[in-house]
Amino acid sequence: MLFYAIALFIVLVDQVTKILVRIHVDVGENISLWGIRFTHYENSGMASSLFQGYGRLFGVIAMMFVIGVLYYRRSGTRKGVMMECSLGFIVGGAIGNGVDRLIYGEVTDFIIRSGGILNVADHAIELGVLLLLIYFVVDYIGKRKASRG
Numbered sequence: 001m002l003f004y005a006i007a008l009f010i011v012l013v014d015q016v017t018k019i020l021v022r023i024h025v026d027v028g029e030n031i032s033l034w035g036i037r038f039t040h041y042e043n044s045g046m047a048s049s050l051f052q053g054y055g056r057l058f059g060v061i062a063m064m065f066v067i068g069v070l071y072y073r074r075s076g077t078r079k080g081v082m083m084e085c086s087l088g089f090i091v092g093g094a095i096g097n098g099v100d101r102l103i104y105g106e107v108t109d110f111i112i113r114s115g116g117i118l119n120v121a122d123h124a125i126e127l128g129v130l131l132l133l134i135y136f137v138v139d140y141i142g143k144r145k146a147s148r149g
Helices: 002-024 055-075 081-104 120-148
Strands: 030-033 036-043 107-113 116-118
Touching: 002 036, 002 081, 002 107, 002 120, 036 116, 055 081, 081 107, 081 120, 107 120
Parallel strands: none
Antiparallel strands: 030 036, 036 107, 107 116
16 A cells, blocks of 8 residues: 555656646746756656657656556565555656656656756656665665574
């Protein structure tokens, strides 16, 4: 249930923020809100604006990824709160960006960061991957201690 709650929350927050940006900020316009810089950018490619013009293809790939994660969750042996949270953030982000790509052919980005311009879905995916890495490191250390033991 935690997995679905996180994924749904991410999709809703991501889509609402993107709608607000599309309505209130012109493409290329820069604004500052609460000390955070925003600019409206439309990306029809993938990360770092690579492969521009293939937005719908990446949308299909995102949905196939989500199906793969759902299958893994059903058949996978790795379980636990950290895994559920991690996959919830990753899937929520993939759905959020996948919806944009399938509907608009591009993703709305607006949060300026040193690594580029991102959105809520991108940050959720990054957080999910970080949690996943922590999960695997903790799991590995636990198995090493158990085998010595």
